[in-house]
Amino acid sequence: MKVGIIGAGAVGAACAKAMLLRGSCHELVLLDKDERRARGGAADLSHGAVLCPATRIEAGGYDDLGDAAVVVVTAGINERAGKAIDRGDRQGRLRLLPPNAEVYRAVVPEIARAAPRAPILVVTDPPDPLADLARRLTATNPILSTGTFLDTFRFRFQLARRLACHASSVEALVLGEHGTSQVYVWSSARIGGVPVLELAAAAGRDEASFRREVEEAVKFANIDIIEGTGASQHGIGIVTARIVEAMLRDEGLVAPIGVRHERFGATLSLPSVIGRGGVKQVLDPALSPDEAAALEASAKAIRDALASLDPN
Numbered sequence: 001m002k003v004g005i006i007g008a009g010a011v012g013a014a015c016a017k018a019m020l021l022r023g024s025c026h027e028l029v030l031l032d033k034d035e036r037r038a039r040g041g042a043a044d045l046s047h048g049a050v051l052c053p054a055t056r057i058e059a060g061g062y063d064d065l066g067d068a069a070v071v072v073v074t075a076g077i078n079e080r081a082g083k084a085i086d087r088g089d090r091q092g093r094l095r096l097l098p099p100n101a102e103v104y105r106a107v108v109p110e111i112a113r114a115a116p117r118a119p120i121l122v123v124t125d126p127p128d129p130l131a132d133l134a135r136r137l138t139a140t141n142p143i144l145s146t147g148t149f150l151d152t153f154r155f156r157f158q159l160a161r162r163l164a165c166h167a168s169s170v171e172a173l174v175l176g177e178h179g180t181s182q183v184y185v186w187s188s189a190r191i192g193g194v195p196v197l198e199l200a201a202a203a204g205r206d207e208a209s210f211r212r213e214v215e216e217a218v219k220f221a222n223i224d225i226i227e228g229t230g231a232s233q234h235g236i237g238i239v240t241a242r243i244v245e246a247m248l249r250d251e252g253l254v255a256p257i258g259v260r261h262e263r264f265g266a267t268l269s270l271p272s273v274i275g276r277g278g279v280k281q282v283l284d285p286a287l288s289p290d291e292a293a294a295l296e297a298s299a300k301a302i303r304d305a306l307a308s309l310d311p312n
Contacts, residue, residue: 031060254271265303
């Protein structure tokens with residue numbers, strides 16, 4: 001199966017590398033407005049591909065996407081270039097919407113022309129309103145975003161490191177926007193069936209400070225990474241590869257990714273069953289009243305950001 005990746009910068013290259021190492025697909029096509037960058041990235045990965053599951057990697061154009069099973073879009077400016085790395089800025093990644101909307105207005109119609117049935121996976125920040133915009137730009141392609149899947153792993157990681165276990169043993173979700181309004185579902189967060197807040201209390205931690213500490217570590221993880229390395233890329237690359245695999249293999253993987261919810265009037269993340277063609281079912285998790293209200297507020301933040309775009 002073929003996967004197209006639009007945008008061969010840091011995130012696009014990380015997605016391609018993760019798919020190569022994991023053997024996610026049989027063929028990868030890299031596209032970029034800078035053709036030399038796409039060719040260079042494809043060549044670089046190809047030179048190590050002999051040690052990986054068999055995958056053909058090439059640079060190409062939109063016409064090469066005709067038989068693509070999934071098209072991943074990472075094109076656009078990142079947080080550093082878009083000045084979205086201020087911890088005090090409530091807009092966060094939503095600040096990148098206007099410039100990246102212009103990128104999507106150019107890219108999505110080309111995908112729809114070349115591969116009108118291929119699911120489009122939106123990775124570019126901010127992925128949720130960009131997914132809604134992409135849906136307006138194609139009448140035929142299923143649209144989904146990486147949503148809060150990465151945030152969920154960051155939440156589990158921060159809980160695990162404070163409660164002395166491995167992150168894979170933590171059951172916890174982040175829902176809503178991939179951004180500053182994301183919702184941490186503390187009410188169902190557990191380790192071995194025990195609520196994490198009970199474990200934190202048993203370890204002598206004050207609940208309010210524990211929650212605040214964890215949430216800030218998750219919310220600003222991208223900024224911490226960017227300050228250290230210049231780009232937040234590897235985590236999202238691995239998460240993107242996993243979503244692509246779930247679609248190509250028709251797995252039925254349940255993960256919080258972004259799909260359109262008419263109840264909220266926006267694309268946002270709820271636990272979703274991922275299979276061939278995109279999301280097959282959305283689950284409605286039990287939330288506390290505060291969490292439900294926070295999810296409504298998160299949806300409003302996405303709607304407001306999208307409404308602020310120039311309709312032309």
